[in-house]
Amino acid sequence: MTPLPDAESLCAGLVAELRPIVGPNTAMIGLYTGGVWLAERLHAELAIAEPLGTMDIAFYRDDYNKQGLARDPKRTRIPFTVEGRDLLLVDDVLYTGRTVRAAMNELFDYGRPASISLVVLADRNGRELPICAQHCGVKVDVPADMRLRLRRGDDGKLRLELERAE
């Protein structure tokens, strides 16, 4: 298998791609955990005026009846008004689409945004819902039994990793 793309250069590519579309009405939300790391970087480099929102979709998952409540859910913090906003929703890897579905449901409990665009570092195969990313660093083919995820080193550098799915 070819080596995984470098997360740092994908991140730089996304900054360049997003810069022209960021306006005064733009706000950004990162999805725990990897999406928050990526969003922290994008948010700082794009100098978005509104503070960064962070979201844990634990209370909106569709597999509660199978998996129960996720351990240690983080608190969702949206420090701006969602109503009428152009939102950039940020996650590390787009896979089944279920996380994004849950995140959109949660978002609408905060208000009615003008628009939502999905920003991901990597788009992998295996979609189960009709969801696609508007801004995507790279498309990768990953074997079905493998999981692609973002890691953040002690130095703050981001990297993509493959691991066996549980």
Next chain:
Amino acid sequence: MQSNPQLNANGELRHLLSIEGLPGEVLLGILDTAASFVGVTEREVKKVPILRGKSVFNLFFEPSTRTRTTFEIAAKRLSADVINLNIAASSQTKGESLLDTVANLSAMQADVFVVRHASSGAPFLIAQHVKPHEHVINAGDGRHAHPTQGLLDLYTIRHYKQDFSRLTVAVVGDVLHSRVARSLIHGLTTLGTPEVRVIGPKTLLPTGVESLGVRVFHDMREGLRGADVVVMLRLQSERMRGALLPSAQEFFKHYGLTAEKLALARPDAIVMHPGPMNRGVEIDSSVADGPNSVILPQVTFGIAVRMAVMSMVAGTS
């Protein structure tokens, strides 16, 4: 080793019956989850879909307004369907046994039973007989335990004081009849609180209370000195049989919390009370409404804590 009936094979919370016997990491897991639910309770839409399609039965064999209401609010904010049964005025008076009542409700597709009962151990009995997908939460049984109140007290202390490892907590008043005190003391010692004190007259402290790992004071002034947290208990006159106290006025004189006595605690001490308060019996109005009081935030946190417990138990198998 006997397995804990509250936990499943993976160590996850299946029922909440008492704080006693729950490992510290489970308690902290509940408090962390509750912190996430506090965020939900502050939004415009105070509802999440996680328990959609589940039924929560509030079984109150003993009257309660606050606890029943907060459980109801918590279940509704989780999108569960809530059925309130005031059994004091129902089949039990017609002679139906506790387990028959529960079996009938189980046949109505219950997922969670929230149980308050005057007899200690009633929720344990129910938990031993429910189906694998059904869960029991103790909302107060006799003098034994009131774990969600204990957890919301722990949540409140953690919210204002962050860490249990350097705290002095004083629990004052009618400890003998208080399931709240028992649950809180177990939680505090499990989470490593170095000094837990109980303050009260000999007649209102259970014999052997020291074995819970607390220091006993009969002089309130001495016991309050340097306390970071003061937990006042309600004088449970309806539970008192026989003359344990000369009078409520006499009790207030010795064990009522006044501004003058509170001044002996640390200046940043928080004052808690599980409610309902008897103003002028165990607490003076100037303290109950004063700057150190966190009695109303306790009620708000109680909803988030009950949301956490319900969503954790209902998702385990």
